[in-house]
Every structure is written in C-alpha cells, then in structure tokens.
Amino acid sequence: MNMPAQDPIRLAIAEAVQQVHDTTPMAPSFTNFVTINLVANAQLACGGSAAMSFLSNEFSAVAALAKAAYINVGTLMPSYPDALRAITADLKESGKPWVLDPVAAGLGATRTNILMDMRHNPPTIVRGNASEIIALASMWGLIEGSSSNGPEGVESADDVQSAIEPARLLARFLAQHSPDGKAAVAVSGETDLVTDGTRTFRLPGGSPLMTKITGAGCSLGGVTAVYLCVAEPLIAALAASALYNVAAECAVRTLTSYTKVNPDTVALGPGTFQPAFLDALAAATPEQVASATLLEDK
Ligand SMILES: Nc1ncnc2c1ncn2[C@@H]1O[C@H](COP(=O)(O)OP(=O)(O)O)[C@@H](O)[C@H]1O
Ligand SMILES: Cc1ncsc1CCOP(=O)(O)O
Ligand SMILES: [Mg+2]
Structure with missing residues (x-):
C-alpha cells in the first residue's frame, strides 16, 4: 500500500529536499570518467554542488569541508587502489559518511581488490543495481556463494527482487560499522528498493528511458551523497530514488507534449531525454518528491 501523505518518512524526505535547496551542500566525488559530467550536473540540478577529484590528498582535503562524499569504481586506473585505500581510511578517521556505487x-581483480579493501573502511550507503549488490554482499562474505547471473559489465543481469536479502544483510553490516549505527542500501531497477536492514521500501516509477542514458545510476x-549531507542514510537514499522517479516521469511528460506540437522535429529518445531529465531534477519541489509512490514491505 502506498504510504500515507503524512507519514514521517515522507515528511523527512520533503525536509531533506528542502534543506538541499536551502543550503547547497557539496558532496565531493571520486567517480568514473564516462559519466562524471552527468554526476556533477545532477548534483547541481538537485540543488547541491559538485567537486570531482582523483588524487587522494586533494579528495580528502575537499571531503574535510563536506558533510558527505561519493565514490564510484566504474573506470579504474593503476593509481586508484592506493588512492582509494588512503581516501577511505581518511573518511573513516573523520567519521564522514559516504556513498559507494560498486559499478x-x-x-576483474583490480576492482575486486579495491572493493575487498573497502570492507575494512565501509561506506554508509551502497547504491547499485541488483547484480552489483549481490556481488558485493557475496564478496564481503555476507551471503553464501553468489546467486547472481552477473557481472555483465555495468548493466544488471539480475532483477531487484533477487537482491533483497543481500541488500538487507549488506545494510546491517554497514550499520554495524557506521559511527551512529545508521546505514542504507539502495538497489535500482524498474522498481527501486531501499533498506536500512530493518525496514524495506519499494519505489516503482520512473522511465525505461533511464536505461538508455549512461550514468543514470x-x-x-x-x-544520494548530496542528500546524505543533510539527512540520515535511509532518508537520503529514499529521497534520491524518489526524486529520480518523479523527474524521469516529468521529463517524459514534457517531451511527449513537445512531440505532439512538433512531431516532425522532436523525438522522445535518449538524446532529448537527458537534458529534459536534468531540467526536471531542478524543477521538482519537495512536495512532489515526497509524493512519489513509496511502498513498505511488511
Ligand atoms: N526499467 C526501468 N523503468 C524505470 N526506471 C528505471 C528502469 N531501470 C532503471 N531505472 C531507473 O534508472 C536509475 C538508474 O538505475 P539502474 O539503471 O538500475 O542503474 P545502473 O545504471 O547503475 O545499472 C534509477 O533511478 C532507476 O529507478
Ligand atoms: C559505461 C560505463 N563503463 C564504465 S563505467 C560506465 C558508466 C556506468 O554508468 P551507470 O551504471 O550509471 O549506467
Ligand atoms: Mg551503475
């Protein structure tokens, strides 16, 4: 059942979105060079600010000024294992919350070594597709073996449903290692799933066009890291997922109305969708984000 309008979770989501609009928090990123531009633009569009870096001393210096940070292992370079070991140790020492996308x-052995190292200095939120969540939970010894069909490059080879238990176990592991005992895992797909290890939520919606642009995840x-600057992990993960669903639907509506006016010159495809999606990220109000479909597993 869709959660009631006045549920405290919805109020907290609205509050997080409003606080980001009011305070423009910066969440520094160590992220892949395929989608780095979309990451920065999305952070700006949602009301936050961005700073990208690949040097450990520079990243740690910027992170010291921020309330939360973001690490994404999508593309790797020879210097990254050492840099990420130093960065994650610094984040742990300063007690700074951070989001990992285990793309x-x-x-490959290098990515596995990097992710295995992170078990010792773990993030506060892991956000990934189903195959990535299953793979990480398996790598960290939280589930026996791996039920995953992946990895299949950066795309998921598994459905969200098959990542529920790995996501819950991963969230509990992260919470045990988090300074305030709070953590979350977000699994993206046609219906997103967000859990703190105790409560589990589903967020259907968005658009299949999200799978046709690189960097949606x-x-x-x-x-999510921008919202983690102002909110606890569960709320940050829910707010980001809800915003993405609302914005993707809004972008499709906008483009559909343009194609009706101008069917010969406007196409509803990935190229026009990406800028329309960024516009919709910027336009979404706290009330709209907090009204996204949100179901709790009981
Ligand atoms: N079939 C789909 N329908 C609607 N939204 C989707 C679909 N697949 C993915 N999304 C959305 O796209 C975004 C990125 O998710 P996903 O494609 O799973 O990540 P990744 O790019 O890391 O594999 C999320 O907001 C998710 O809700
Ligand atoms: C295509 C690609 N190759 C390495 S990282 C990357 C981007 C993946 O982006 P996303 O997981 O958001 O689709
Ligand atoms: Mg991804």
Missing part, C-alpha cells in the same frame, strides 16, 4: 562489482549515487 561492475565482481569484474552513477548520478543517482552522486545525488
């Missing part, structure tokens, strides 16, 4: 978890991670 393509399970693919990466930028969702960056926006």
